[in-house]
Amino acid sequence: MEGTTASEMEDPLSILCRQKQIALLRSLMGEPSHPTYPSVFIYGHAATGKTLVVSTLLKTLALPHAFVNCIECQTTRQLLDRILDRVANHEPSPENNYCSLNRCENMNTFVRLLKKTTEDRGIQNQTVYIVLDKAERLRNMDGNILPAFLNLSQLSGCNVCVLLLSQIVWEKFLFGFGSNHVEPFIIHFPDYTKGELLEIIATDCPEGYSVEFYSSYVNLLMSIFYMVCRDLNEIRHLAQLNFPKYVEPITKGEASEKDSHKLWRNIEPHLKKALQTVYLREVTSEQWEKFQRAETGQPGQQTSQPGILSARAQMELPFYSKYLLIAAYLASYNPARYDRRFFSKNHGKVKKSAVNRKKETSHQLLGPRAFPLDRLMAIFYSIVDSRVAPTANIFSQISSLVTLQLLAQVGHEDQLDTPKYKCTVSLEFIRSIARTVGFDVIRYLYDFVK
Amino acid sequence: TPRKDIVPHISVRRTPCKTPSKILEHARARLHVSAVPDSLPCREHEFADIYTFVKSKILDGTGGCMYISGVPGTGKTATVTEVMSFLRKEVDEDKDFPEFTLVEMNGMKLTEPHQAFVQILKALTGQKATAEHSSQLLDKYFTSAAGRKQPIVLLVDELDLLWTRKQGVLYSIFDWPSRPKARLIVLAIANTMDLPERIMMNRISSRLGLTRMTFQPYTFKQLQSIVQSRLEGLQAFEPDAIQLAARKVAAVSGDARRALDICRRATELAETAQPTGKGKGPLVGMKHVDRALAEMFSSPKIVAMRQASRQEQIFLRAIATEFKMSGLEEAPFEKVLIQHISICRLEGLHPPVVSEVVAVCRRLASCRLILLESSTNELQQRIRLNVSQDDVMYALRDHGE
Numbered sequence: 001m002e003g004t005t006a007s008e009m010e011d012p013l014s015i016l017c018r019q020k021q022i023a024l025l026r027s028l029m030g031e032p033s034h035p036t037y038p039s040v041f042i043y044g045h046a047a048t049g050k051t052l053v054v055s056t057l058l059k060t061l062a063l064p065h066a067f068v069n070c071i072e073c074q075t076t077r078q079l080l081d082r083i084l085d086r087v088a089n090h091e092p093s094p095e096n097n098y099c100s101l102n103r104c105e106n107m108n109t110f111v112r113l114l115k116k117t118t119e120d121r122g123i124q125n126q127t128v129y130i131v132l133d134k135a136e137r138l139r140n141m142d143g144n145i146l147p148a149f150l151n152l153s154q155l156s157g158c159n160v161c162v163l164l165l166s167q168i169v170w171e172k173f174l175f176g177f178g179s180n181h182v183e184p185f186i187i188h189f190p191d192y193t194k195g196e197l198l199e200i201i202a203t204d205c206p207e208g209y210s211v212e213f214y215s216s217y218v219n220l221l222m223s224i225f226y227m228v229c230r231d232l233n234e235i236r237h238l239a240q241l242n243f244p245k246y247v248e249p250i251t252k253g254e255a256s257e258k259d260s261h262k263l264w265r266n267i268e269p270h271l272k273k274a275l276q277t278v279y280l281r282e283v284t285s286e287q288w289e290k291f292q293r294a295e296t297g298q299p300g301q302q303t304s305q306p307g308i309l310s311a312r313a314q315m316e317l318p319f320y321s322k323y324l325l326i327a328a329y330l331a332s333y334n335p336a337r338y339d340r341r342f343f344s345k346n347h348g349k350v351k352k353s354a355v356n357r358k359k360e361t362s363h364q365l366l367g368p369r370a371f372p373l374d375r376l377m378a379i380f381y382s383i384v385d386s387r388v389a390p391t392a393n394i395f396s397q398i399s400s401l402v403t404l405q406l407l408a409q410v411g412h413e414d415q416l417d418t419p420k421y422k423c424t425v426s427l428e429f430i431r432s433i434a435r436t437v438g439f440d441v442i443r444y445l446y447d448f449v450k
Numbered sequence: 451t452p453r454k455d456i457v458p459h460i461s462v463r464r465t466p467c468k469t470p471s472k473i474l475e476h477a478r479a480r481l482h483v484s485a486v487p488d489s490l491p492c493r494e495h496e497f498a499d500i501y502t503f504v505k506s507k508i509l510d511g512t513g514g515c516m517y518i519s520g521v522p523g524t525g526k527t528a529t530v531t532e533v534m535s536f537l538r539k540e541v542d543e544d545k546d547f548p549e550f551t552l553v554e555m556n557g558m559k560l561t562e563p564h565q566a567f568v569q570i571l572k573a574l575t576g577q578k579a580t581a582e583h584s585s586q587l588l589d590k591y592f593t594s595a596a597g598r599k600q601p602i603v604l605l606v607d608e609l610d611l612l613w614t615r616k617q618g619v620l621y622s623i624f625d626w627p628s629r630p631k632a633r634l635i636v637l638a639i640a641n642t643m644d645l646p647e648r649i650m651m652n653r654i655s656s657r658l659g660l661t662r663m664t665f666q667p668y669t670f671k672q673l674q675s676i677v678q679s680r681l682e683g684l685q686a687f688e689p690d691a692i693q694l695a696a697r698k699v700a701a702v703s704g705d706a707r708r709a710l711d712i713c714r715r716a717t718e719l720a721e722t723a724q725p726t727g728k729g730k731g732p733l734v735g736m737k738h739v740d741r742a743l744a745e746m747f748s749s750p751k752i753v754a755m756r757q758a759s760r761q762e763q764i765f766l767r768a769i770a771t772e773f774k775m776s777g778l779e780e781a782p783f784e785k786v787l788i789q790h791i792s793i794c795r796l797e798g799l800h801p802p803v804v805s806e807v808v809a810v811c812r813r814l815a816s817c818r819l820i821l822l823e824s825s826t827n828e829l830q831q832r833i834r835l836n837v838s839q840d841d842v843m844y845a846l847r848d849h850g851e
Binding site: 172 | 804805808809828
């Protein structure tokens, strides 16, 4: 976990608010020579200290262990090789040409080599811990991997304990596997409460300020962010990011540490802006910090500047591509039977029947529908004022729109004869496109006109 | 790691096999499937057919194919092996009878269909080659008769496993006998009668020809005489007991191995039973055979359901109730869960949480009492029963309350 200081590594008891779980794990581990539970399953939300607690505990007690993140292992071989390397204390490095100690293709070899490795290192009397972080990835590997890890101490005859760390519950593992394996011991890491979050974040108080001052700042921060975010890492990040702004009046000499009300009025709009920009990662943290240092205007103006993720709403397209995209949008969100009414010169009378109208749900809610190429071209010709020849250029623009993922082809990819498409852009986007060519989309959308 | 480390081997027997001393032990030794008798009763007709076919082909110096089919346990392999040993004996006794080479092959023992070529080549010439090369060598071998005088009998057991997508192996095996100089006789054994029509291409089944033989399942009289012939001179069974076993087996499958197994089990049961007061020693009676039959034929599912834990039984009942209510043979997990909880409430039990019910469901699925889909959608997962609903009701009838 990021932000782990050296002092926390020294003593597992200094990990805040996880005393119960640590005590439980320690009592499960017992003495190094004692046999342990064959497998322990630890689950909890993101940032509840699962990895921190387990790795700190194993490091401080100096127990032989292999800590492997399953996301880093694409194949079974990578996973098994890495575990064996860690158990043997072997580190791939330039000296050994980044080679693993063993070549281990399958579970059968792994079990044999594990026993050999522990005997080579002389730790066959101690419990060896194999920690598999992000263990939900094991479900996508070969079918025998997960049951074999659960039964590993029985299969290998070693004193070995497998710790599985995951964010999802145990029921979602092994649903189709049957039950011929040892059920793991299950430990839940509950979410931090508001008070606990406060206590943890207060530990990284910057120098020069008192802990009370910092924790009152974090309290203010949480009053805005706690509703949407209980992730410790995220809140910690935001607290560090916005602290310079908070203490700005003090450094300028406009306020003192006691003027909490003044500081609050200063910071509140700033934090609310941060909720919409930094938290959604529309503005990178670096830009945000740079902006705070530059102090130009209001923070919200950042969004209108170039180089920002939400700038996708503006896109430079060729003239006819814009019309093609508008036509595609109209074809996707309008029912085909109203095309005559919108796009032909002298359509029939509009019948009004209130009964039918009520049943229909908004097409904006249902999402885009597929339409054939003919319909797209018909709408395109009716909304473009000038005469456009159906050249190869126009048709290649349609396929470029598909490549740009503004349109999506539905059904078979190789269909040349009347292919079907869907329009995959939002209303906001199409309105901004239409504005550039001076076309009122809303007037042509059934949902808004009826 | 060197491959040599992991050669499988069977550990050597420490104490030698016991020689049978008692009557029942004698009976058991004779009833063992591996104790094939010298002459097979009730297969005289088939024996004669195969014998004349092979003998005429050998004497004529021509080649041909014969396809032998029949359900398992009807004595196909035993009859063919007996024909071969009989012919071998004839070669030894009769000077005029020509020598022949016998090549035996079992499709089940091959790792891969093309290995058949390697095996045949090795048996004929002792050469070792890759599958492709040995196929070429064999083609040459059967086209020219240079340096070869003996006719060859090729015995292919479990023919259906030699099937490949291009059917090259089957084609070769049935094409060689039709070569003018091959002098190859192929005896192919498989389980289904219509195998040539079902899986073979037309040009293979036409090469196979029309010489086919079907081994009918044994009737109860035949089974009875098989068992009796093995027990000749031993006073171990009541005649009615043998008849019961024979009739039961004939009604289901007509499998001789099954009949022998049941009789063997019955001798074991008779041995453990209390010795009756008569001095002649224990005799296998009707009740022993009946118990052996019940052990072998009855389905263990009802026993498993009766012995299941209370929550498991409730879960099974919940499935049955849900099926009855919806009228379908399939129900999503969430609906069964609702039924399960309501049954628990009705019985005054504390209703379990979802995780516990999932564990119950998984346990039942792992012993195949219920069938689950793949593991993707947890609560929508569809559940089917692997036993009939009546069985569930019958098994849980007296345990429900």
